[in-house]
Amino acid sequence: MSRMPGEIDALWNGPFSWPDYEEQNGLPGTPRCPGVYLQTFEYLSGYMIYGAGITRRTVITRFKEHSRSFMNGEYTILDPSEAERGVRKEIWHGWGYARTHRDLFEANKLEFQQAARQMLARLRIFVADVGTEDRVLERIEASIMNMLYRQPSPYCDIPDRGMKLTPRRPDEPGMLMISHSRVTIHGLPTNLEI
Numbered sequence: 001m002s003r004m005p006g007e008i009d010a011l012w013n014g015p016f017s018w019p020d021y022e023e024q025n026g027l028p029g030t031p032r033c034p035g036v037y038l039q040t041f042e043y044l045s046g047y048m049i050y051g052a053g054i055t056r057r058t059v060i061t062r063f064k065e066h067s068r069s070f071m072n073g074e075y076t077i078l079d080p081s082e083a084e085r086g087v088r089k090e091i092w093h094g095w096g097y098a099r100t101h102r103d104l105f106e107a108n109k110l111e112f113q114q115a116a117r118q119m120l121a122r123l124r125i126f127v128a129d130v131g132t133e134d135r136v137l138e139r140i141e142a143s144i145m146n147m148l149y150r151q152p153s154p155y156c157d158i159p160d161r162g163m164k165l166t167p168r169r170p171d172e173p174g175m176l177m178i179s180h181s182r183v184t185i186h187g188l189p190t191n192l193e194i
Contacts, residue, residue, distance in 0.1 A: 006173065008136065008194070012038065012181040014126035015047065019063045021121040030125050032058045036140050038126040038185065041083040041158065046184030047124055048086065050078070050158050052144040054137040059127050070116040073098045073105035076160055077115050080122035086154030091115040095162060126185065130177075136194075140177055142167035143194040148187060155187035168194060 017027035030037075037059050040047035055062035069075045075094040082089035092098075092112045098105060105112060130140065142165035149156055168174070177192045179185075 006175050008130055008140070008175060008177045010036065010128040010130055010140070010177050010179045012126040012128050012179060012185060012188075014038075015040070015124035015183070016127065018120040018123050018125060019060050019067065021117075024121045027124070030060050030063060031127055032060055033127065033129045034058060034132045035127055035129040036137060036144075037062075037128075038144070038188075040124045040126060040185065041080060041122060042124060043084055043086060043186060044184075046186050047126070048083075048155060048158055048186045049144070049148055049188065050083065050123065051160060051163075052141050052148075054141045056132050056134065056137070059125075063125075067120065069094075070120060071113050073102075073109070073112060075116075077112060077119055078158075079115075080119045083119075083158055084122070086157070088154075088157045095160070126181070128179075135172070136175070138166040139168050139172075139175065139194040141165065143177070143192050144188070147189070147192060151187045 015027055016030045017025050019030055022029050034056050036054050038052050039050045041050055073092060076090055077092040079089040079091055145163055145165055148159045175194045177194050179188055179190055
């Protein structure tokens, strides 16, 4: 979908439901394509990004993996009502904390899993089919996340930190991602250097 060399059109389709929550939120299912995806919460007549990711397979396959990680306590679980107000309120902190506090998660597993299900039902997914070229996907993901970390509050507050990102290397030519969406995705600029 490139316009000219060095430019990538990203048409953000959505919002879609997190897989297996379509009946709860009445949204269409996540499309079966590779590409870049945004996990968002509804916010101020639009959507605020919680995270960006990539998949070379299908988005739905990647989200099944994410679901398992949420249910196993590997990922951070947020209070979705607070996130929709622009406030990051953690119910469970995943990542490294989860590995060292496994006993705490196991003791409260049912409560944390219910909170994870509530969060997943409220996440809204946007997908851009921008091909499957590894470095392009990696650069888009890194550029979106690093841009979010530099945004003013609350846009910088909601995303998790510490993702393994692989941004543009000094020896790689610059590229420009041009975003298009029928709805407002707060904090995502129309033009983003990747």
